[in-house]
Amino acid sequence: MATVDIREVRKAFGTTQILHGVSVGIEDGQFVVLVGPSGCGKSTLLRMLAGLENITGGEIAIGGRVVNNVPPKDRDIAMVFQNYALYPHMTVFQNMAFSMKLAGAPKEVMEREVQKAAKILGLEQLLHRFPRQLSGGQRQRVAMGRAIVRNPQVFLFDEPLSNLDAKLRVQMRSEIKELHQRLKVTTVYVTHDQIEAMTMADLIVVMNHGRIEQAGAPLELYDRPANLFVAGFIGSPAMNMMEGRIADGHFAGPGGAAWPLPANGHAPPAGEVIYGIRPEHLRLDPDGIPATVQLVEPTGSETQVLLRIGEANVSGAFRERVSARPGDVLPVSPDPGLVHLFDKKTGQRI
Amino acid sequence: MSVTAAERWIRPAKQQSALVRLFDNKAFLIIACLLPAIGLLGVFLTYPLGLGVWLAFTDTTIGRRGVFVGLENFEFLFEDPIFWNAVFYSVFYTSVATVGKFALGLWLALLLNNHLPMKSLLRAIILLPWIVPTVLSAIAFWWIYDPQFSIISWVLIETGIRETNVDFINTAWPARWSLIAANIWRGIPFVAISLLAGLQTISPSLYEAAMLDGASAWQRFRYVTFPMLLPILAIVMTFSIIFTFTDFQLVYAITRGGPVNSTHLLATLAFQRGIPGGQLGEGAAIAVSMIPFLVFATLFSYFALARRKWQQGESND
Ligand SMILES: Nc1ncnc2c1ncn2[C@@H]1O[C@H](COP(=O)(O)OP(=O)(O)OP(=O)(O)O)[C@@H](O)[C@H]1O
Ligand SMILES: [Mg+2]
Numbered sequence: 001m002a003t004v005d006i007r008e009v010r011k012a013f014g015t016t017q018i019l020h021g022v023s024v025g026i027e028d029g030q031f032v033v034l035v036g037p038s039g040c041g042k043s044t045l046l047r048m049l050a051g052l053e054n055i056t057g058g059e060i061a062i063g064g065r066v067v068n069n070v071p072p073k074d075r076d077i078a079m080v081f082q083n084y085a086l087y088p089h090m091t092v093f094q095n096m097a098f099s100m101k102l103a104g105a106p107k108e109v110m111e112r113e114v115q116k117a118a119k120i121l122g123l124e125q126l127l128h129r130f131p132r133q134l135s136g137g138q139r140q141r142v143a144m145g146r147a148i149v150r151n152p153q154v155f156l157f158d159e160p161l162s163n164l165d166a167k168l169r170v171q172m173r174s175e176i177k178e179l180h181q182r183l184k185v186t187t188v189y190v191t192h193d194q195i196e197a198m199t200m201a202d203l204i205v206v207m208n209h210g211r212i213e214q215a216g217a218p219l220e221l222y223d224r225p226a227n228l229f230v231a232g233f234i235g236s237p238a239m240n241m242m243e244g245r246i247a248d249g250h251f252a253g254p255g256g257a258a259w260p261l262p263a264n265g266h267a268p269p270a271g272e273v274i275y276g277i278r279p280e281h282l283r284l285d286p287d288g289i290p291a292t293v294q295l296v297e298p299t300g301s302e303t304q305v306l307l308r309i310g311e312a313n314v315s316g317a318f319r320e321r322v323s324a325r326p327g328d329v330l331p332v333s334p335d336p337g338l339v340h341l342f343d344k345k346t347g348q349r350i
Numbered sequence: 351m352s353v354t355a356a357e358r359w360i361r362p363a364k365q366q367s368a369l370v371r372l373f374d375n376k377a378f379l380i381i382a383c384l385l386p387a388i389g390l391l392g393v394f395l396t397y398p399l400g401l402g403v404w405l406a407f408t409d410t411t412i413g414r415r416g417v418f419v420g421l422e423n424f425e426f427l428f429e430d431p432i433f434w435n436a437v438f439y440s441v442f443y444t445s446v447a448t449v450g451k452f453a454l455g456l457w458l459a460l461l462l463n464n465h466l467p468m469k470s471l472l473r474a475i476i477l478l479p480w481i482v483p484t485v486l487s488a489i490a491f492w493w494i495y496d497p498q499f500s501i502i503s504w505v506l507i508e509t510g511i512r513e514t515n516v517d518f519i520n521t522a523w524p525a526r527w528s529l530i531a532a533n534i535w536r537g538i539p540f541v542a543i544s545l546l547a548g549l550q551t552i553s554p555s556l557y558e559a560a561m562l563d564g565a566s567a568w569q570r571f572r573y574v575t576f577p578m579l580l581p582i583l584a585i586v587m588t589f590s591i592i593f594t595f596t597d598f599q600l601v602y603a604i605t606r607g608g609p610v611n612s613t614h615l616l617a618t619l620a621f622q623r624g625i626p627g628g629q630l631g632e633g634a635a636i637a638v639s640m641i642p643f644l645v646f647a648t649l650f651s652y653f654a655l656a657r658r659k660w661q662q663g664e665s666n667d
Contacts, residue, residue, distance in 0.1 A: 050558075050562060051562075052558050052561070052562075071561075072558075072561050072562050073561060073562060073563070073564035073565075077562070078562065079558075079559070079562055081555050081558070081559060083553070083555060085553065085555040085556050085558065085559040087556060087559075087560075087573075087574065088578070089577045089578060098560075098563050098573070099563035099564055102563060102564045102565050102569055102573075103564060146559075146563075150563070
């Protein structure tokens with residue numbers, strides 16, 4: 001168990017800069033999720049942590065020790081690869097015991113440790129199979145078992161669930177979470193799925209184009225996104241964004257609708273802004289802003305409605321059942337405590 | 351309206367011609383499709399092989415149709431020290447050359463599998479010995495091993511390492527080693543390129559996983575590369591053994607089996623006795639005596655290569 005400090009880390013492949021100074025401080029035992037769109041440099045950062053890519057600039061410290069020049073095997077980390085990287089010619093047992101075999105551990109120790117990990121993951125019956133004879137979820141578990149057996153200071157996961165079907169993904173998600181609660185090993189987990197990030201993380205690091213957009217607890221990112229990118233990335237369905245300006249203590253949005261400003265006390269300066277409201281934070285309100293219904297999608301637990309206000313599309317998610325039909329006018333209003341304002345030029349939260 | 355009309359339209363059953371019906375007949379099709387292949391195999395493979403085996407049991411010479419003599423040719427051969435010498439040299443030549451080819455070929459393949467500058471150019475250069483027609487390279491070696499004009503001798507003398515020309519092919523053992531060297535040189539590309547293809551199917555993330563598991567470079571080779579390369583290694587080795595054991599061109603062009611029959615392989619000896627010597631029956635008997643060795647090599651491959659357990663099962667990655 002260890003802290004991980006990533007300080008101003010930069011990475012370039014040849015002349016292309018991939019990471020432009022990334023800093024994250026990870027506490028002992030934390031579950032950190034790196035999330036971001038494809039190609040933003042998540043895997044690259046993880047591989048630098050593992051020692052599989054060299055570090056162009058900055059410093060990475062594991063447990064207080066700078067590891068920039070420490071080879072992977074001496075970093076005391078274990079990694080679960082996206083394709084699992086199980087050795088196809090070894091049985092499950094041999095796969096899991098391989099690191100101990102290389103370290104020259106005695107047979108009884110190998111047997112004991114592998115059995116222990118197999119028990120945690122429910123692999124006892126599969127120890128003599130080859131990877132080819134396993135299902136995707138079982139392979140995934142073997143890959144985790146191989147990591148557990150090494151008893152590392154830090155676990156690294158690179159999109160471990162992306163090869164699984166939706167149902168298994170949800171199941172493995174909670175298994176990994178449980179495993180973490182049980183072992184309490186510092187974990188860095190890469191995904192591009194914001195739901196995975198929200199449900200698993202103690203700390204989410206949102207990355208984009210090789211920079212950190214925001215790092216924080218899941219609900220912090222949901223409640224107070226630092227900029228437009230995070231606002232759009234976290235939350236599903238995505239936040240509505242409307243362009244307009246601040247005038248007379250209101251936000252004048254598309255179609256001349258007047259939206260209330262955030263109820264946080266200080267008045268924003270007048271000017272061009274972007275107004276963000278999450279679909280689930282719109283209420284049906286007879287005195288609200290009239291909106292034309294375009295599409296109604298009941299899911300049972302809630303109803304998603306696509307609305308049109310002026311020339312903007314706004315989606316709403318309502319707990320109550322909505323009986324409106326396309327073309328009807330449905331007045332809605334936002335919860336003033338839950339609206340977000342962003343600077344139009346910089347995209348930063350106001 | 352037009353849609354319903356189109357749906358209603360039924361293709362009129364056409365009266366098919368006899369030829370069309372003939373080609374729809376399964377039995378006829380099977381025969382028609384197999385005939386060319388069987389014909390080719392029969393004429394160019396089975397007939398010569400059968401004739402060769404038959405000749406081995408006759409006393410045919412060139413210009414005289416022989417009669418069946420049973421095992422007489424073999425009995426004669428078994429008493430013939432030149433034949434036993436050829437058996438010895440064939441086995442020796444095959445074993446040493448195979449070991450050499452695989453050691454160097456594997457080493458080259460591992461080298462080429464790394465990121466090297468001008469990798470494709472290097473690969474092309476490595477293929478050269480294989481592309482050049484064998485006889486051409488044999489003639490080149492003939493000159494390289496020439497008692498008077500050998501370039502190797504010349505270099506060694508010019509640099510002062512030796513004072514006299516090297517004797518490559520004028521006495522038995524140097525000639526044997528020289529031929530093996532030429533065969534290794536010629537065989538390396540096939541081995542190296544085939545093994546390189548095998549190496550490239552090994553996922554780099556396996557090496558990364560092994561690296562994280564604490565494997566040194568040698569351990570990565572020992573526990574990851576080698577076991578995963580084994581199936582293709584076995585196939586390539588079988589082919590290589592068969593090609594080497596039946597080699598003819600290199601030896602015949604460089605030494606013609608000499609000096610004093612010391613470098614005869616079974617193939618060159620069979621040719622020597624059968625064609626220039628005119629003893630077709632005896633030549634054929636020598637050729638037939640290669641069959642047990644080849645069967646052994648093929649069986650070796652069949653059992654050693656039999657798909658390993660880890661390769662079986664559904665392949666979904
Ligand atoms: N070996 C390499 N050489 C050059 N460029 C690379 C190399 N590896 C990655 N890149 C580039 O670095 C960028 C980040 O790649 P990375 O694999 O970290 O993305 P990612 O965030 O993991 O994306 P994904 O979600 O698709 O896995 C990409 O633009 C990629 O093209
Ligand atoms: Mg990735």
